[in-house]
Amino acid sequence: MQNILSQIIFNNPISLYIWSIVIFIAIFAVLRIIKTVVVEQLHKLAKKTKTDLDDFIIEIIKKISKFFYYSVALFFAARILSLPEFLSKALYYVLIIAAVYETVKFVQALIDYAVKRVISKEHIQEKSNVQAIKLFSNIAKTLVWTGAVIIILSNFGFNVSSLVAGLGIGGIAIALAIQNILGDLFNSLSIYIDKPFEVGDFIIVGEEMGVVKKIGLKTTRITALRGEEIVISNQDLTNSRVLNFKKMDKRRIAFEIGVIYSTDKNKLEKIPKIIENIINRVELSDFDRCHFKSFGDFSLNFEIVYYVKTNDYNKYMDIQQEINLAIFDEFNKEGIEFAFPTQTIEIKK
Helix, strand or coil: CCCHHCCEEEEEEHHHHHHHHHHHHHHHHHHHHHHHHHHHHHHHHHCCCCCCCCHHHHHHHHCCHHHHHHHHHHHHHHCCCCHHHHHHHHHHHHHHHHHHHHHHHHHHHHHHHHHHHHHHCHHHHHHHHHHHHHHHHHHHHHHHHHHHHHHCCCCCCCCCHHHHHHHHHHHHHHHHHHHHHHHHHHHHHHHHHHCCCCCCEEEECCCEEEEEEECCCCCCEEEEECCCCCEEEEEHHHHHEEHHHHHEEECCEEEEEEECHHHHHHHHHHHHHHHHHHHHHCCCCEEEEEEEEECCCEEEEEEEEEEEEECCCHHHHHHHHHHHHHHHHHHHCCCCCCCCCCCCCCCCC
């Protein structure tokens, strides 16, 4: 038996061929176990999370072809054998092609997933925007395949420096020609991903304000308070400071009232408590403070601060109106007079 195992066939003893077969089976079995057991357990854990991205990645891993597993197992199993150079290179090339192909499949699937998520948003259901996003994804897939071919050629021993240089110069020329379009595309993607605002939000950009009506690939449209439509480029939006009032949980309100100088001190002391009781009675309002702030030219001024627990501007104005009317009624009951601009002229003989 020992003599049989030590016999040389194609520069390798039979024992090495047996060990090579064992290594091949072991590596292939381990990879299959990882796919069927470990990945399956990870899939069960992924189903318990809120996001579906981990489920998507697990599904992609489960779709890795058997050809890749065979390539990996065969390559490492053949490492212990003394093989002709052309055969060693062939096994290496097969492994590189299989690995690059699986990587490209994974990246393409991620691109399709991202495009599907973006298109599913309600504010980009228009056909023109959908087609533009799909065109952008096709360009990205083409770049991925170009990179994959370059990697394969480089591993095959080809000098790809001139090819990369040519592609780089061509890419720069194309980028310069369509830099404004690409800028708007990347800015729109930045808005979709970062979500500084969404359709329906009330925002202020510079001197413009209104409700976001539509977020396009090049521009965002805002309906102003007066009713007209404001069109702002996405590049201007990403480069500006945007105030988003929908993100506001509550609104801080500060206002002043003034009473006449002849008001009795006891009544002045009662005013903060009167204001506090009024605000606490109004729904969605939280009293903060009320102070005798200053002596004005013709009035004694009180500063009032409270919070409105809503970001709805119309609701805030309804609450402020209710508070103002209640203050007017209570001051009339207490005999407290509001101040108004007056002048006293003293004439001396």
